[in-house]
Amino acid sequence: MRQFLFLILLLFLGHTVHAQKRELLDSVVLKASNIRTQSIGQNIVEIKSSEIKKYRPQLTDVLNFETPIFFKENGLGMVSSPSFRGTTAQQTAVLWNGINVNSTFLGQVDFNTVSAHGYSDILVRSGGGSAQLGSGAIGGSILLQNQLDFEKGHQLSLNSSLGSFATLNQSLDYQWSNQKISAQVGGNYVQSENDYPFFNSNAKNENAAFDHLNLYLNASVKLNNFHKLTLYATAFNGERHFPILESTQIRTKYQDENYKSQIAWEYINGKWSAEARSAYLQEKYTYFQNIERPNLKDYGTAKSLVSILQTGFKPNKNLYTEVRLNLRKDWAKGTAITTASRQISKAHLFLKQNLTKNWIYQAQVSMQHTKDFDMPVLYQIGSQYQLKRNHSIKASFSKNYRIPTFNDLFWPGSGNLNLKPETSKQFEASYGFKREKWQFGLTGYNIKISDMIRWLPAEAGVWKPLNTNKVRTRGLEGNAAYNTTFKKFQVQVNGIYAFTEATNLETGNTLIYVPKHKLTAKLDLIYKNWNFIAQTIYTGKVYTQTNNSQETALKAYPVAQASLSYNSSNTLNWELGARVRNLSNENYFVVNYKPMPGRNFEIFFNLIL
């Protein structure tokens, strides 16, 4: 509450002192509210669909190469959990067109069961954002976006690839828009035997096949100059066998079936805007304990209904305010949690103001309520100052949370109804430099997390969740990019480096599966019709035991890949190319005892009509 009063005071002061300053806000006329314009003080990386298509069709691969996030991937294509700025898998929020889609059961997203396909862009915002984006936005947030443009005509695109270990990836997308209507429809299908050989043995990755089908349909209609109606829908159906290391082991598999749909009404008129959204989400998992006994399965279904009502007001060029109400209800049922539900209501206030020509800040606060546990007041304050000659500095301070999941609360025999949300306070500051060819950024952050939920072994082999740990993560993130044209070469080079120090404050030990160093680098060369891309990720040593035992630590490793392709844009616009992954044939482990594939190959063909 004290923070809230402080915030009110700050808003008041800001308003009276600087109400007459000039604009940094987009224009006098309001535009639809957008996460890009509501992230003052924080960094956003944008990955366009043309880039996304150069990676495997699961989110893990693209984000691993394009962001500082570390992914704990249990073997290629298997369960993949992010560690963003040294935080846990539940402390990264994933939003699908503005709706938080972290699993109701697990609180996290398995980044190998979310297709990267079908989005116009993926935005990755580092740092806290729970006031705005809800539970889990502690380490950062991943925003899967569908932008619907108007007056673009028709476009049909087809992408195919065929790779090692009987891997096939096929996608088809169609877009059409005129002045009033815009529509996108498409899908992708991937399948892989995934039976890569292991290093130093005759064994291979047994029982590891996976496939998924992902479909989407998005459409937007401008009813008139003021009103717009948009529909988003997506369906995902995937199956993974879980690999075994010994032939005697029982073969299991896991199926995911997820649906998301949303309808949004947007209204903009002069200084006022309003928005109403309703989303329906459904997630279903089925675990087959033994594929030879198909009746032996566990399943869980969760459904969520989310309604958001918001209004924005821009009294002058330098000030924008917004009020948002959010109501969410989740239901779950299944073999373990037979029935459970939860309702959360939330009110959110947002304000953004130009203090001077070069100085802008935003402040926001959100309060939420649920019957199950006490909810903290969340807030964020961010500011950015534009120095002379392309230099800028910014900073953000926020309080964020991660609520207990349905499994934490209701798992039979284990669920703990006395859990409270994990909370975090964090600060970050950045420096940025931008010129025509150069771009450079450096960010330092400090995150403190209390009441971390941890599952511990209980009596009779049962595990139970508890609010136990205090954790501090701090680090540095640097990025640099350089673009140039040299003779007939177009050259683009960029790199990201993340230094992360995640510490359990009770023991002083480093958290497991958080590398201190992660470096990614990319070279993209275009010469006439040829495109060559070389990329690498270097991941530092990780501990796999909480006592930081050196014997069980995983050594640092580099992984590199390269592709060469030929583009033709005469009558038909097509591209044909080949890619080599794990170029140096590195025997590496992301997760202990989960071997990753050696050098492997892929050919790809893309067509745009």
Added chain:
Amino acid sequence: MKHFFKSWILLVAVSLTIISCNNDDDNSGLPTPQGKYDLGYIISNEGNFGSPTASLSFLSADFSTLENGIYANANNGNPLGDVLNHFTTNEDLAFLVLNNSNKIEVVNRFTFEKVATISEEIELPRFAAADDNVLYISNSGSQSITVYSLTDFSLLRKIELNKSVEQLELTDNYLFVQNASFGTGKEITPIKISDFSVEQAISLPDNIKAIEEEDDILYVLHQSGVSKFNTNSMQKINTIPFADGFTGVSKFDVEDNFIYFTQGSSIYKNSTNANIMTATALVDTNADGASWGVGYGFAVEEDHIFYTDVNGFTENSDVMIYNLEGEFIQSVTVGIGANGVEFND
């Protein structure tokens, strides 16, 4: 489970008859080890589920030397497997029940060199019991007991019980199968070993946690106390109820007329002829963490009490050793998820 003196006599007798044994015993009268891992404590570490981190540790009888990873050391560095749920021995062999590897590793009891791998009709094995000729395995996946010959390790019989199967206790005439797992189930099924016939189940008033056989008495730890049954007549002898204050007793051991059990970080000791289980602890191990994070493995062997703290399975386990009066002797750090201790002799 045997008294040291008794086992010493037995050992001498056995060592005279075992052909493979290199026993050039002198006249000192002390038992000579029949292999590197004889005459010491074998500690089983189940490992992390989903990874081949199961292991065995050997602790010398005087606690002076500890060797971790003895299976790998004896078998060219090969990992043992995934979740060592239980291990037991007969005269010559040790049987390692690897639940998530879905196999039984049979090793020489004194050298831990591999003899055979059993996987036929194994489906999520839980516990083993063996005499000199036959091995019994409880399989939770098929809710059955599978029986193997120890001459050629072939499957002799699969006894389907269609209810949960967990701990096994073997007497001269019967195999007792605990039909309760993860704290749920109220029955014990006796199987006559002469013809593998399934007898009438023994019923308890509440959920069974563990069973133990000692001197023709079957001790059954259940929610409200320990009940004793005659292992030949199946008749109940009596029940020793818990005093007020016990809520989650899940591990116990019966040794030389005493019943030892744990609740949270404390160890309790009562006579097998007590009228009630007293609420006064023999010793509090002060193992920290929540009550359920500790005491994962518990055993009384060779006049010592072994209590393991598995540290949440996120790092190696500590085994704390006490004498029978509850005085702390020492602790050792073993593998991940230490769940059992047995004296090898």
